[in-house]
Structures are given as structure tokens and as C-alpha cells.
Amino acid sequence: MARVDRIAEPWGTRTPYGPGERWPMRVDSHLTEGTRPAEVDRWVQSASMLHSNGDAMDIAVKGGRIVGVRGRSEDRVNHGRLDPKDLYGWQANHSPDRLSTPLIRRAGELVETDWETAMESVAHRTRELLEERGPSSIGFYTTGQLFLEEYYTLALIAHGGIGTNHVDGNTRLCTATAAATLKESFACDGQPGTYTDVDHADVICLYGHNVAETQTVLWMRILDRLAGPRPPAIVCVDPRRTLVAEHATVHLAPRPGTNVMLMNALLHELLEHDWVDHDYVEAHAVGFSELEKLVQGYTVERAAEVCDVPADEVREAARLIGTSRRLMSTVLQGFYQSHQATAAAVQVNNIHIIRGMLGQPGCGVLQMNGQPSAQNTREAGADGDLPGFRNWSNDDHVQELAAVWNVDPIDIPHYSEPTHAMQIMRYVEDGSIRFLYVTATNPAVSMPELRRMRSILSQERLFLVVQDIFLSETAQLADVVLPAATWGEKTGTFTNADRTVHLSEKAVDPPGEARPDLDILLDYAERLDLRDKDGAPLVKWKTPEAAFEGWKECSRGRPCDYTGLTYDKLRGSSGIQWPCTEEHPEGTERIYVNGAFWSAPTYCESYGRDLVTGAPVEPTEYQALNPSGKAIIKAAEFLPLHEPPTEEHPFQLITGRTLYHFHTRTKTGRAPQLQAAAADVWVECSVADAAAHGWSEGDLLRVSTPRGQVTARVRVSGIRDGVLFLPFHYGYWDTAPGNGSGDNRAANELTLTDWDPASKQPIFKTAAAAATRLRPSDGSVAPAPSTTASRPAHGSVPATRGDDSALVDEEHAPSGGEA
């Protein structure tokens, strides 16, 4: 057994393995100081809620309190390992500032109240608006951090009961493009890849995916392959010199906003060298000739100039991809939150389609999720989709859903796709939505252009309900605040980025009067007296397990089929990948085997969109294009940036994460080890830009865009020239409130309101920005971790490390065994 400071060494000790071998076990555990494993009363099964990897763990309970966590060795996802955010993040559950009683606004102030008063006020305002202005005046904005049962209940209440089209999640900010991209290429959501592809791949490409920080356990798996015999080659596309870039065979650092140009040049090279599986394309895809035609103009030389990357390295990347035998690709926010998000991410799918690299070990695409249960927001229909990957423009699908819910099809609004979050906010802005119910998310910090967002959310005419576990920046603007239970305090299931479903059981009671989100939603539905078409209560369950059973029926026969799963089956074992049915009781590791897709016109979730205009493809058009349900190769032209740098704003600003925090830090900022590792905002610039402006480590910079200003200490890092990076985690719950000027620190003060027309995901990574030095460093360094992409390019800063409370036990199992 080793004791490792997992703040200083976030990925822990290596357990090397070779291609086709089983990834060795390593059990990470962290208990509160002074507690020994033998003293733990019970271990309660769960999985991670602080990122999308879905690492399985057991929660240690002693005396009715959580005292630590331990990775589950038998789980397929993590083989016992845990992310530092999970090892320390559970402490936030015990924070003294947890919301423990409902709050209501009286004479301008939020004051404590009881559940009856709070819920009646929420239900009353809903009824009032339904009568006065109709269901389109009601909106719901949820998250990627609740449980499947909660999303499904919310979708039923909103779509089937209230009859509003305005339901979306903050998944719009993180995972909308993943879903859109899969719908474009395969006409349906559903991850083609699986984590075990890492065990087999000979080339792994990471496109805008800093996996070392966003999914640390997946990176541990890759690191262990890299440390073993016959390691895979890594291709990294990222404007920052991330840990992935450090380990890459080829690292391409394109100008932000030029991903489509780069991808088209890679495809151009693949076609030029005929690194194409023509038999596969012929048998299983449509659209190849359009791709051939379009990429003609996208030469490596042209891309080298537009993207500012060396031509030879683009060629080398194409050669690695083109000659690989088992190609795995992953994509994340560097593509999803950038200009032409869907168009760029679709080209990654195109590479796999034309190379025939799908549905076999080591040949997967992971269009990653950013949040732990984002997949469920998508499946259950709480995010601008219909439940069960049903197609809103296919009347048969709507009828099927209406039958499951026992409502009239016309009561489920489907005259247009469910409204996306950015448009919901626009409708709040123009006053046509007057009631917004926000669950477990913090738009006052996480949405773009915060000055606008604050002014939208603080309007007098808006009735804002916020259901959360802390008094977040958004909750502070609410009319009613509902205190919720969180992970470890309630039961439910959720699904990670490779379709693995986990059960997370209640370990301890929530604080004070806080209640599980499901219970609050059920209470709301009951007060609204929502009925089905026979007059029976619309929501037919009272417990998470009954909600899960209800969801199973809804998923029956659809791609995300859960009918073979039960709570009991998920108890005590590894997580299980959907589709899981009677026929496939152990789940399905790989989909799209032998080129069988879910894209038949009558079955598919989506007919796709125009990648430039976002206009949905009409059913008849789709039928003509893809009558027999093949994969769809969709070519895309490169478009100039919407906000290019200017003389006045010469930099390109990108925002992003650090390993030690999640989202707006509501939990990780309350875990002392994590908070200390990255205590405050910083800004990164390149060595050349620092030299040109005379900046050095720790100088205080003011970064500005036409939207606002942020003040931060500078870290001269390995980022590419002309680009500034700000982490987006830092808001105002532990500082003075943000006001759009002066010493603000939220990165989204600066971002612009613009989104990808196909996925509707906001663009956080191409704003034009200026930076000036306010004062030189007084000897302080930037509060940026030294262990990650934010480490200094040259010279040294004090190393990021934890104290004794950060020591984690690592137990290594005897190695060996087959895959």
C-alpha cells in the first residue's frame, strides 16, 4: 500500500499494461484524518458526480456522516481509481453553509420560510401564468448533475403536464455539441466508443480534449498504456501545452476558431493518400462524394497558414491517423465551445467512417460529455430533446411517447424542437417567459456575457425559482430558493460518457429540511394537480426506483434501452452499458458493430441540420438522402470567425477548466485541499506575448473585451502565441459580488453571446480581448497549479502540493489476467 499526495500527483502511481491486456486494478481511498477503514460503519455504493467519467466508488459512513470514499475495484470504468475531485470533494456535503431551509423573497430580501409556503408560492405562480399567458410563459433550466429519475420526472412534468416547449439543461454549455455531432453522423445520440478502446488502440487522437484534467481516470488508463509495452501514438489538438500535448507524438496548436480548416486539411490528406476503407464507405455510408468535392480546396498549406501550424506536422498527424490499425478519437470543449463546433466535431466522425474504424476493439469515437449525468439529461428529454432519443419531427415517435405517458399527442408540444437554453434566456429577456425554474445550475456565473445574464435574471417581472444545495450567485437573485439534497443524500442512477449506468445510493441524511430533487419535483406536480388523459395522476411514481421502472418503459425499443436493468442488478457489481435488454442482459460494450446504425428514417432521433445555418433537414429530404439507414458523411466549409482579433483587442480569449475544480466551484471550492490547489483566478499568456509586453509571472493584468473586464495575475505558460486563457470556475460566492467592472474575476464577464447554429452550444473560446498590466508582481505568483497545463513555461514557482490531509491510500492488486 502506498500513500500518495494526490494534489501533487493527481494521477497517482503507474500500473503499466500492454495492448489487449486487462488494465490492472488500483484502489484509491481517502478517509478523513484519524479514521481507519475498520472503523467505518458502512460503505455505500455510488459513482462520481464531479466530472463525466463515471468512476465508481463506495462512500464511507461513520456516525451518520460521510467520512471518505474508496474506488470500486470491480467496476469496468475505473478499476478502483478515483479523481482528486472525488477523493476530496465529498467534504463539501458537510459545509456549514449548505442550504437547509427554503427561502422566499419578502420586501426584496430572501428570508427563511417553510416548505408549504415556498412550494405553494411556486405552484401558485405557475397556475397564475398558465391561466394568464399560457404554457409558453413557463421555462425550466436544469443541469447535468441530477439523476436520471429526476430528469425524466422533470421532462414528464414540463412536456407532458404543463405543456411547455421550454426545457433545457446546462448541458447546452458542455455536451450539446457531442449530442448534435452524433445526430449529424449517425442520426442518433449514443456513444460509438467505449473506454476499453484505450486498451486496444494503436493511435489515440484527442481533439480539444484536455483529458488529463477533465477525466483524470481515463488519462490514467492512457498513461498506463503509454508506460507499457507497444504504447499507442498520441495526436493532440489543443492551443495549450497540456499534459496530453507533452505526451503526444504530434501536438497541433491551431489558432482558436480554425478547427474546421484543420480537420478538412487532415481529411484532404487522408483522401490524397487514399487512406480510405472504400468497401466500408460503399456499404455503410452516404455523402462521401460531397466530402471529396469539398475538401479539395483544403490543402495542408492553406490550413498551415490559416491555423498557424507547421504543414509537416499536419501531414504527420494525417499519416498516423491514416496508417493506424486501431484508431480511437475523443473530442471535447476545444471543439464544442469553439467556432463551428458541430461542423468541426463531425469531421472527427467522418475520419472514423471513411477509415471504417467503428464498432471494433480500439476503434471508437468518444464525443465526450462534460458533466456526470449529462447523458441522462439527453436521454430523458430534459435538455431540448424528447425522452428516449425520440424524434420531435416524427409524429409516430410523439404518439409513442404520448402512449407511454397516457396523454394526447397534441399535449406534448412538438411543433418545433424544444427550446435551447440560450433562446430560453432570450425569451426571459423579452418577457415572454415569466417563470423560470432552475435546478442545480448557476447561470449567473456559467452563462456567457454575465452582465447581460444578471440583468435578465434580476428582472422584476420574472419569477425565478432556484433549487440548489448552496446559495449560489443565481440563487441570490431568486424569488424562491428550494434546498436540495445532493449526491450521497439521495438515491438514483446516472450514466457516464461511455454509456455506463451506475446506481448511487443514499448514504446519509441531507442537512436540515433539505429534500431530494425528485421529492421536490413530485411535490410540485402534485400541487399543480397534473393529470393524464384518464384523469389519473400524470406522474405515477413516488420513489426513485419506481421512477426508474417508469423510465425503462419509456426507453423500451429505443437505442438507449434500459429494460434489462434493475436497481438490484446494478447493486454490488460493475456499472453496465446500455442498451441493456432481455437479449443483452449484460449490456452492450460496442454499438455500430458491422456498420449497423440507428439511422433508418423511421427509427432515427434526428434528421440532422444544416451545419452553417442550423436549419433542420426536412423528413422528406432525409428520406431521399439516407433511405436505408447508413452513416452520414457531412462535409463542412470553413467560415471566418465572428469576432476576429482587432488592433484594439489583439488577443483571442479562451476559457476552460483546471483539474482541481468543477464548474463554479460550489463543491470543490469547499473542499480545502482542492481550493488550496487553485485558490483564485489567473490568466495565461505565451512566452512571446509576455516578452513583447514586458509581463512576467504574477503581474496583475486587466483583461477586457467589449463586454467587461477581469483582473487576474498572469502565468506565462505553454499556451500558443496570441491566446489568453482564463479558468471559468471563479465567481462571487466567496468574494464581493460581480458588477461588470473593476476587480471582477468571472471569465464569463468577457465572453460573447454567440452559439453554434447546429448544436446551439455557446462559443466560449474565440472572443477578441485586450490585456494591460495594472501593476508588476509584488513577489506573488499567479494562483495557478504547477502540476497541469497551467504550469510555467520556464523557471519555477512553488510546487502545487497538499498537506497531510491530502494523502491517499493506493492499493495495487497483483497484475496479470486477460482482457
Place this chain on the structure above:
Amino acid sequence: MKIAQTLRNLHGNKVGAAIEELHRSENELVGALLNLSDEHKIDHEIFYVARDIARWSQEHVRLLAEVGRDYDLDLSPESEDEPTLLARVKQKGAELTGRFHEPSLLLLADLRRVHRMAAGVSLDWEVLAQTAQALKDRELLSTAQECHPETLRQLRWANAKVKETAAQIMVTG
């Protein structure tokens, strides 16, 4: 080749007039899209996408000017652009009325206008493509084949935006 020349000589005037008309209507579509963009700056997707796809029509104008030379036309390759000051005034106006729901009726009207114009442009391309085939004018035909699909995308976009926003505009507020 000789037949093509003969046909062109015989019918050149009519074809020239059609090219000229399309050049004018593409130009007008550029103006309508930019106007839509400016007037609805607060509807961010309208603002950006209308500008992105106005670029297609600008390119069509350039290509039409080029092909027009074969028919002795002297058409400007530069499409008309709005004066910057006027655009700014419109954008500011959009920002000032952003808190009101009623102006969104104007959005429907403006989208309708773009749709109508794009439909006209689409038919003009249809006429030109048919003509080009009859004349065996390969250059004109390939121009039509290159441009017309983009006009159809503009048309579908206007239609899709109306479909997406109509209910909220008409029923709520």
C-alpha cells in the same frame, strides 16, 4: 463550341437581361440579410447567421459579374453594403427594444421578406440553369450549379427560423 456561340449570339440579350436581373436580386438579398441582422442584433443567432449567409450572396454577385462578361455586361463584382453608420443605428435600436416582446413581430415580417426574396432568387437560378443547358454554356451552368444550392439553404433557413419562433411570438405576451 460553334453552336454555343451561335446560340449565344441569337439569345444573348435575353440571357444577359436574366443575369443582370439575378445580379440585382442577389444584391438585394445581401441587403435584406444584412438589414435583418442589424435590426435583430439582440437575437444573436439571427445576427450572426444572417451575416454568414449574406456572404454567399456576395460571392454569387461576384461570380455573376464574371460570367456576365461573356454576355457583354459590365456588372460590379462588389455587392452593395450598408453604410456602417446606418447599421450601427439599427443595431443600437435593436438593443434598446430588446426587453420588449412586441418587436418580435417585426422579426417574422423581416424573415418573411428574406424568404420571399430568396425564393425569387432561387427561381431566377432555375431559369438561368435551364438556359445555360439549352445554350450549352458550361461556365454559366457550373456557376448556377455552384450557387443555387446556397440560395436553397438561405431559403430553408428563413423557413426554419419562422417555424422555430412563430409560436412564441404569436401566442405569448
